[in-house]
Amino acid sequence: MIEIDRITKVYEGQIAVENVSMTVETGTITVIVGTSGSGKTTLLRMINRLEEPTSGDVRINGDSTRSVRPHILRRRIGYAIQGHGLFPHHTVARNIAAVPDLLNWPRDKIRARVDELLALFSMDPAQFRDRYPAELSGGQQQRVGVARALASRPDLLLMDEPFGALDPIIRNRAQEDLRRIQQKLGSTIMLVTHDMEEAIRLGDRVAVMDGGKLVQHGPPAEIITRPATDFVANMVGDVERPLRLLSLIPVIEVMEDGRVEGAALSTQASLRDALSACLWTGRAEVPIERDGVLVGRVTLDAIRARIGSHA
Numbered sequence: 167m168i169e170i171d172r173i174t175k176v177y178e179g180q181i182a183v184e185n186v187s188m189t190v191e192t193g194t195i196t197v198i199v200g201t202s203g204s205g206k207t208t209l210l211r212m213i214n215r216l217e218e219p220t221s222g223d224v225r226i227n228g229d230s231t232r233s234v235r236p237h238i239l240r241r242r243i244g245y246a247i248q249g250h251g252l253f254p255h256h257t258v259a260r261n262i263a264a265v266p267d268l269l270n271w272p273r274d275k276i277r278a279r280v281d282e283l284l285a286l287f288s289m290d291p292a293q294f295r296d297r298y299p300a301e302l303s304g305g306q307q308q309r310v311g312v313a314r315a316l317a318s319r320p321d322l323l324l325m326d327e328p329f330g331a332l333d334p335i336i337r338n339r340a341q342e343d344l345r346r347i348q349q350k351l352g353s354t355i356m357l358v359t360h361d362m363e364e365a366i367r368l369g370d371r372v373a374v375m376d377g378g379k380l381v382q383h384g385p386p387a388e389i390i391t392r393p394a395t396d397f398v399a400n401m402v403g404d405v406e407r408p409l410r411l412l413s414l415i416p417v418i419e420v421m422e423d424g425r426v427e428g429a430a431l432s433t434q435a436s437l438r439d440a441l442s443a444c445l446w447t448g449r450a451e452v453p454i455e456r457d458g459v460l461v462g463r464v465t466l467d468a469i470r471a472r473i474g475s476h477a
């Protein structure tokens with residue numbers, strides 16, 4: 167568990183982060199979202215002491231980060247940034263192995279970990295292990311950057327706009343990958359973005375910053391349905407609110423028995439996907455399948471009823 171306890175940062179009389187407290191449970195993703203200059207990056211960088219807090223404390227599994235020397239602390243906390251920051255003259259394998267090398271892991275353990283991570287990120291180890299960063303696409307470089315940050319099984323992974331440089335389609339893929347890998351490894355992640363869509367899609371908890379203050383911290387559905395301030399409501403966007411909410415609800419929640427024609431959605435799909443499918447096909451219902459077998463259907467009426475319960 168990560169406890170951020172009344173943390174403040176003042177730069178030359180200007181408050182960048184003001185008295186922020188929050189708790190992050192182990193094995194969850196917390197997304198810090200806010201406009202430019204709201205203090206997100208400063209908050210993140212105080213957690214691994216790239217910035218020293220002016221006041222307040224951060225505890226990781228009960229230990230204050232002040233009790234650990236910064237370079238030791240940074241081996242326990244992964245850090246991934248936009249543009250990935252890979253070492254250009256090191257191979258992919260050496261890049262990923264950077265922290266395990268520092269920690270003097272045995273060679274075979276490092277090699278196994280590098281291959282495990284490459285495979286998790288859908289990159290064939292035999293093909294990619296010995297390449298240099300310049301020989302990778304932007305999306306592949308970004309994946310190696312995240313693999314490197316996860317290599318030593320850190321207590322916490324900090325990510326600052328990790329998908330900012332990716333085009334929207336790869337960005338979606340990268341977000342899905344991160345979710346899948348985080349669930350598989352049970353990692354604890356704090357991620358900064360200015361994109362509310364990304365926050366809602368990825369976060370178990372969303373923390374909204376405005377002018378250095380934490381104005382709301384809660385599950386995505388709460389941020390959407392009960393925004394604490396006008397600023398949060400604006401960030402969520404009144405018009406898109408029902409769609410954002412639908413994207414959080416899996417189809418199985420309103421699935422009914424019955425077979426219908428057409429291209430089926432998987433049980434992992436959201437009601438937003440189901441609504442799009444209905445609008446696209448002009449039908450009032452869409453079939454749902456699991457492992458290639460039809461298991462039921464979702465109707466427009468059911469989607470409407472589900473969204474109505476939040477109105």
Ligand SMILES: Nc1ncnc2c1ncn2[C@@H]1O[C@H](COP(=O)(O)OP(=O)(O)OP(=O)(O)O)[C@@H](O)[C@H]1O
Pocket residue numbers: 177178181182200201202203204205206207208209360
């Ligand atoms: N090293 C510094 N010296 C002085 N002021 C700083 C420093 N770093 C950040 N600030 C100021 O602190 C405030 C918060 O900056 P921060 O980078 O944390 O915001 P942010 O929400 O991450 O913004 P962005 O999304 O643009 O990166 C800003 O007003 C910024 O100008």
